[in-house]
Amino acid sequence: MDIADLLADESFINYCKKSSPEDVAFWENYIIENPDRRLLIEYANEKFVQLFNALADADLEEQVTRLQNRLNSTEPAPVVKMEGFEKKKSSHILPMLLKWSVAVVLLVAVLFTVKYYNNGRNKSFKIFVAAYGERKNIQLPDGSNVTLNAGSKIEIHEGFGISTRDVYLKGEAFFDVKHNAKLPFIVHTPAMDVKAVGTAFNVKAYVDEMITETSLIRGLVEITLKESDNKVMLLYPNQKIKWEHPVSKANDTNAVAAKKRINLIINDSLVKQLQLTDYGNIKEVGWKENKLIFEDELFGNIATLLERWYGVKIEFKDDVIRDYRFTGLFEKEDLNTVLDLLKESRSFNYTLELGEVLTIKLSK
Numbered sequence: 001m002d003i004a005d006l007l008a009d010e011s012f013i014n015y016c017k018k019s020s021p022e023d024v025a026f027w028e029n030y031i032i033e034n035p036d037r038r039l040l041i042e043y044a045n046e047k048f049v050q051l052f053n054a055l056a057d058a059d060l061e062e063q064v065t066r067l068q069n070r071l072n073s074t075e076p077a078p079v080v081k082m083e084g085f086e087k088k089k090s091s092h093i094l095p096m097l098l099k100w101s102v103a104v105v106l107l108v109a110v111l112f113t114v115k116y117y118n119n120g121r122n123k124s125f126k127i128f129v130a131a132y133g134e135r136k137n138i139q140l141p142d143g144s145n146v147t148l149n150a151g152s153k154i155e156i157h158e159g160f161g162i163s164t165r166d167v168y169l170k171g172e173a174f175f176d177v178k179h180n181a182k183l184p185f186i187v188h189t190p191a192m193d194v195k196a197v198g199t200a201f202n203v204k205a206y207v208d209e210m211i212t213e214t215s216l217i218r219g220l221v222e223i224t225l226k227e228s229d230n231k232v233m234l235l236y237p238n239q240k241i242k243w244e245h246p247v248s249k250a251n252d253t254n255a256v257a258a259k260k261r262i263n264l265i266i267n268d269s270l271v272k273q274l275q276l277t278d279y280g281n282i283k284e285v286g287w288k289e290n291k292l293i294f295e296d297e298l299f300g301n302i303a304t305l306l307e308r309w310y311g312v313k314i315e316f317k318d319d320v321i322r323d324y325r326f327t328g329l330f331e332k333e334d335l336n337t338v339l340d341l342l343k344e345s346r347s348f349n350y351t352l353e354l355g356e357v358l359t360i361k362l363s364k
Contacts, residue, residue: 006044007051016048035208036132036311036357039153043129126160129153130171133311135287140167143178144185147288150308151206172204174288177219191243195222201235202285209304215240215274215284238274240284281329292330292338299324299346303362310335310358317363321348335360 006012014020015027031038130136130148138146138154142161146154152171157164165185167175177185179198187194189205191212199219205212214223216235223241225231235241274282277293286293292309294302300322303314312335316322324346330338339350339360353359 003040003044003047006041007048012044013048016045034357035307035313036151039129039131039151043127043153046127124158125155127153127155131311132308135290142180142183142185145176147174149173149204149287150311169203169205170207172202172206172287174200174202174285176200191225191227191245192241193224193226195224196220202288204284210245212243212245213240213284215282217282217285233271235271239271240274241270242272243270277329278327286329290332293328295327296325297327298322299326299342299362302326302342306335306338306360312358312360314360314362317361321346321362321364324348 011020011023011026014023018024027041031041128136128138128146128148130150130152132151134150136148138148140146140156140160142165144165146167148154149172152169152173154170154173155168157166160166161183165180165183166188167186168188170189173187175185175187175196177196177199181197185196185198187196187203189203189212190207191205192214194201194203194214196219199221200217201219201221202215202217203213204215214221214235216237216239218237220237221235223233223235225233225243227243227246233241274284277283277286277295281289281291281293283293283295292305294305300316303316303322306312307314326342326345328341330341333341342348343350347364349363351361351363353361
């Protein structure tokens with residue numbers, strides 16, 4: 001299904017509105033079983049929220065107009081004389097005051113709700129997505145260039161390049177930033193913010209990984225570590241910072257131990273020099289040149305790269321082969337070629353299962 005199909009699907013709409021526990025459970029399970037569709041689901045969900053808010057605003061505005069028209073056309077209620085009763089000056093004034101008071105209260109309430117909706121909604125924004133199995137080149141409104149790696153997305157808000165240059169990243173992207181000393185370029189990730197003026201750098205921040213990295217190729221950037229009391233560090237050319245999220249990110253029951261671990265990591269120096277591989281490439285940005293590079297990497301981690309790179313799903317039938325380690329460089333090879341070459345150094349088998357998503361099962 002594409003976005004249009006999802007937004008027309010009653011079950012998916014219930015998932016977006018959180019109105020049906022069964023539908024919510026179904027789509028959450030669908031995302032787990034189909035990780036390559038996760039970005040599409042998130043994007044469709046965001047589109048639904050935008051559409052829902054727009055419809056809600058339109059409905060509120062229509063109610064305000066109706067109420068105003070009703071108030072304008074309201075005529076005084078007729079006064080009926082009752083025989084045998086002494087006439088009191090306030091007998092017909094009080095009901096009218098009550099009537100108008102209720103109308104004014106309702107009008108104020110509706111206007112307040114409209115204002116609340118307008119102030120509470122996010123400003124309009126643009127989202128750029130690179131699905132599994134693809135990379136995407138983007139030029140932002142300020143002239144900066146971005147290359148999105150597979151399974152990644154960035155979001156920019158209204159006014160980008162005019163009042164702000166804030167980019168919100170999930171996944172991995174290479175940024176070649178247009179120089180503007182008066183308006184810093186800031187990449188936001190859950191673990192760190194990367195602030196630059198005019199520079200070129202790579203940020204890797206996949207939501208399903210416990211590592212966030214920034215690698216600087218040119219210029220100077222300022223790193224703010226959100227998970228370490230907003231500690232600020234500077235990064236110089238050919239340096240990278242590799243931040244491992246504390247265990248408390250997933251489970252905060254041992255916050256003291258997590259805090260000690262953070263301090264230990266910082267004291268051990270987070271900043272490292274970028275190194276050329278035996279092939280003469282910088283591993284951290286090799287993907288931008290369609291080069292899949294890994295050095296002494298666990299097969300489990302390589303499988304995650306292959307899933308994004310080729311848009312497939314990989315399952316390990318034997319856990320022992322997860323710990324196999326490989327070093328290699330692949331450029332434009334198909335998946336079968338990559339797996340066959342890996343088999344030459346460590347023995348394992350693989351089978352292919354066709355479906356909505358190609359599944360590769362690895363076994364001893």
